[in-house]
Amino acid sequence: MDGDTSQYRSSRSDDQGMILVLVLVLLGMITALVIQSQMVARMTLGTEERKIARVQLRAAATDAAWEALRLLVDDDDRLVDHTNEPWATPGGRLLPNGIETSVQIEDENRRFDINSLSVRLPEKTQRFPLDIVRDILALSRQPDPLVQAQVLQDWLDPDHAGLREEDYYRSLNPPVTIADALMESPQELAEVLARSGSRGGVPPGFAVLPDRARRIMPVNLNTAERDVILAVLGPQNAAAAATLIGLRDAGPLASLTVLNRLLKTGPENPWSLYFNVKSSFFSVTARAAKGEDSEEVYALVCRDAQGNVDILRWVCQ
Ligand SMILES: [Ca+2]
Ligand SMILES: [Ca+2]
Known part of the structure; x- marks a missing residue:
């Protein structure tokens, strides 16, 4: 079927x-x-x-x-x-x-070590680290070199007397804790400079050299930036600074004798603590x-x- x-x-x-x-x-x-x-x-x-x-x-x-x-x-x-x-x-x-x-x-x-600002020198000193930092800032065309130098000094010196100390930073919103201690890094320097109205970051004439001791770190005359030598010697010695730069460009200096001769002074000249010929x-x-x-x-x-x-x-x- x-x-x-x-x-x-x-x-x-x-x-x-x-x-x-x-x-x-x-x-x-x-x-x-x-x-x-x-x-x-x-x-x-x-x-x-x-x-x-x-x-x-x-x-x-x-x-x-x-x-x-x-x-x-x-x-x-x-x-x-x-x-x-x-x-x-x-x-x-x-x-x-x-x-x-x-x-x-x-x-x-x-370069000039910014931590040199922490050293207290005798009153009769001819050239203070604050003067040098101010002049480096001025040569870098910063807006207010003297105030900025004081702000940097207050940040790292151990005392609480100055233009911008603990009270100023505590009053900020948010508050900031002041270091009152040697700077640790170029970033720290850049931040403090920025708070002081700095333009263009850290000037090339500054170094941040960490150390435990408060001391002046000499600048090496043989390698120093032109502006650093000018700032250390100050405007009154601009001619001597130019001669010094010409001499060291011609050949390395083996001692500070040339500096003493140019400034018509002896080994104890006021600038000898700021200069050396080694690093x-x-x-x-x-x-x-x-x-x-x-x-x-x-x-x-x-x-x-x-x-x-x-x-x-x-x-x-
Ligand atoms: Ca301080
Ligand atoms: Ca050497």
Whole structure:
């Protein structure tokens, strides 16, 4: 007996179609998952490769910085420092792994240490650190050099008598805690200067040299910025400053004798505590680069008379 089976055939072919669609959807999902996992694996690999590249760059920059520090230790004349010495020559090399390094040592005693403002000198002193800081600010075209110099001094001197001391900073909104202690970093100097209406950040004539003792850090006559020499000697000695700069540009000075002669004074001249012909603070900037990537190491170091080098700041960036 032949019945009408067309409806059963149609139902079976619908089921098969549905199964095919399901299989195709399943295959699509599996393919998407495989592609996604491959992409994740590739991204992870890329991140790992970048991490390894960064570690290699940082290691190369660190090696370059250490190599530069060895030049400071090997300086055969630590009584005189000038810009024609091996340590002052920028260095660098191309490493076998394709990384290119560059390194530069700079003498930080070419600038005037802002922490010298904390030293109290006898009343009869001819030239105070405050005068020098004021003149560096004036030569940097700051709006109100004397007030700004006083603000800086009040910030770091231990007393509470001055133009802007504890009471002023406490009255600010939000209140600020005054340091009344030696400055720690150029960032701190920049912030205090900004509060005093400074324009253009920290003038190049200033350094922030950390120390535990309140002392005047002499400027190295052989490496000093022109404006720093002018500011230390003061406007009344501008001619002597110009002669001094000409002489040291012609060849490194081995002592302060020329300074004494120019100022017609002896070894105890009022400026001798501000000048020297050697340096003790140096900064090292080492950079390693490959393609678009680079790493930098910055170090501030102090070298003593025996050639021992202390690392005071070590920053990787
Ligand atoms: Ca030297
Ligand atoms: Ca103070």
